[in-house]
Amino acid sequence: MSASGTERVTIVVSRHREAVALVAAETAGVEISVLCLAEDDREGRATLDRALKEAGRRGCQVGGAPRTVGAQESGSTAGLLRELRALRPHRVRLQDPDPVHIGYDAERDVPVYDVDPEHAAAALTALSAVRDHQLESGTPVHVTCHRADADEQLGTASGLRYPQTTHWLTEGFDGRLSAFLPSAAGVVRWTQSEPGGAAWRGPELLPGPRLMPGLRVVRDLHGFPHLFALRRTPLKDGGDDIAIVRATQYGTGRPLTPWHSLGSPNPGNRYRSRAIGFPAAAFDATGGLVVFARNFGHGVSYRQQGADGAWTPWQHLRGVRVADELVTVTTGRGEAELFARARDSAAVVRWYRTGPDGTWTEDRAVPFAPRPGSMAAGPEPGTLVFRDLRTNEPCLWWPGATAPVPLGGADGAGPVTGARGVEVDGWAYSLLIRSGSGGACAVGAHAEGRADAGVWWNELGGESVLVPAAVRDRTGLVTLATFTAGAQLAISHRESLSSGFDFGRWHTV
Structure with a gap:
């Protein structure tokens, strides 16, 4: 986690209304800031204001009112870079830089889209600025790009442009x-x-x-x-x-x-x-x-x-x-x-x-x-x-x-995901790893080849903003890894090579 225990998330969009779905996807505990590359009309601004108030009610911290940077028309990333320096985000959510076409105009020889072209332009401008910010700060910044037509009921993973x-x-x-x-x-x-x-x-x-x-x-x-x-x-x-x-x-x-x-x-x-x-x-x-x-x-x-x-x-x-x-x-x-x-x-x-x-x-x-x-x-x-x-x-x-x-x-x-060949009292088990409630890392296991016999899940803490990972090395040692809200790698090892599924405390790298 970061020193404050809070993950800082910055949402960068073309106009205010385009941030509503991304704000709605954030969970309790994160600090949200919104940057817009162009001004929206009164209705668009009001819609985003309501979304941010609702985010506050469910436990998010809202880092001030949305700010308009003005990079959309000029194409300059300087103003956006200044904002990123001040916000120091751990994670940035963007629109889709390459939206999926819904048809093809054969006469003009161009694809047909159902989203405004400024979505992609805003995403590419923002991605360039976030790259520059990471190179300048030296701290990894995780970026997710989101499709406009995602089903909000299925969670943010349903609309990711690039897979986890x-x-x-x-x-x-x-x-x-x-x-x-x-x-x-x-x-x-x-x-x-x-x-x-x-x-x-x-x-x-x-x-x-x-x-x-x-x-x-x-x-x-x-x-x-x-x-x-x-x-x-x-x-x-x-x-x-x-x-x-x-x-x-x-x-x-x-x-x-x-x-x-x-x-x-x-x-x-x-x-x-x-x-x-x-x-x-x-x-x-x-x-x-x-x-x-x-x-x-x-x-x-x-x-x-x-x-x-x-x-x-x-x-x-x-x-x-x-x-x-x-x-x-x-x-x-x-x-x-x-x-x-x-x-x-x-x-x-x-x-x-x-x-x-x-x-x-x-x-x-x-x-x-x-x-x-x-x-x-x-x-x-x-x-x-x-x-x-x-x-x-x-x-x-x-x-x-x-x-x-x-x-x-x-x-x-x-x-x-998981790892196979984990020995417990002479028997081979398959270990599974996933995110649990609140993003905490959860580990399960079943006899190898017998998932139908049941899986025993155990939450280990170690909250991860990305998919957690597990490896069994050639010595039989099982290592778990998560990526914390503060952009750090966290590691935990299985305490025994041959018995139980007890893991040691998490330590960050």
Whole structure:
């Protein structure tokens, strides 16, 4: 937590009325400030004033009246940067810099949107200012970008432009752990000083290009973490191009490789390339890598790299149109599979194949409907964990199961992840980790392969503003990690290698 125990959240929008939904999403205990890049009419200002008063009644602290910065017309970030210096936010909420199109005007050759273009302009201006503020202050600032059409009843995760980062704590080739998280200015990293030790170094801002505020962390067969993100660059004829980029850490604590571009399913077009979804990736048993992304037409495209290092071109998977929620799993046979939430229904679609050269098969018979923003790969091979759309209860499913297995623990929000192979009195257990009530970290466990036998949940405190993470290292030690309201990494270790699920106190890095 910060010294005051309060998380400072700054909401930056185009006009006052656009902040209402984002203010409504904040929970008790946070300090809210609102910055607007242009003046609104009387009704818009009054609507926001009412939302802020309601936030105060439910326990938020309101840091004064909304302020108009005036950067919308000038394009300058100087005034916004001055405000950020004074507010020193831990987290910033923005509008969607790349809204989803609802149609296409063939005559003009442009997409059709149902949101004002100033939303995206405001988000890009604000993101630039927040990046500069983080570089100046040296403190990580977490940024979330929110779609205008999100269902407020389903929580903020349902409308995130970039998915929440899961599995961000990982063991390296030498047994030391690394934590990677996205921030306004790029990827930040914390590094464990010795295997199993309590000392860590960080946060360290890793060099690289200007990235959008999202991150995917995938570990290969040798234990090396690979990072996937989106990079935005200007086009010569105006507009921007967005490409998927990848960097790898081959030595714990050492510099990353350069960020290599994997291109885009819709490259070079100022409208189409901006619409790319956030990538998902997985390694298979041969060491091959497959990368998926939602394309401009709301289908799925993919590229794959063979064990010999050669890449295929982007290819398209025909089938159901999908939303911005793609999750990969690797089965017990070492085959990569993809799950995607449908765009026009509550369904989930699965793509699978036999072998790295097999033909992808679309499976529309997945028997569950997840809460948007809640799907994640489970701790056991081939499993998927999600929150039920109606009940919010975490559930587990694997191909071939007739129905998902409820896991209990319907409080909290966001994805559920975990680690397998946790030994207790000679038996192997799967450990689950999630946010609980009020954002506190909750840990559960079940006999490996027997989630239907029941999960025992225990709240450990350690409130996290991001999805908590867990790793079982090669010695059997289980380490938990959270990211506090004060932008610090917090760590807790399991007290025994072979009995119980007791964890030590949290300590911040």
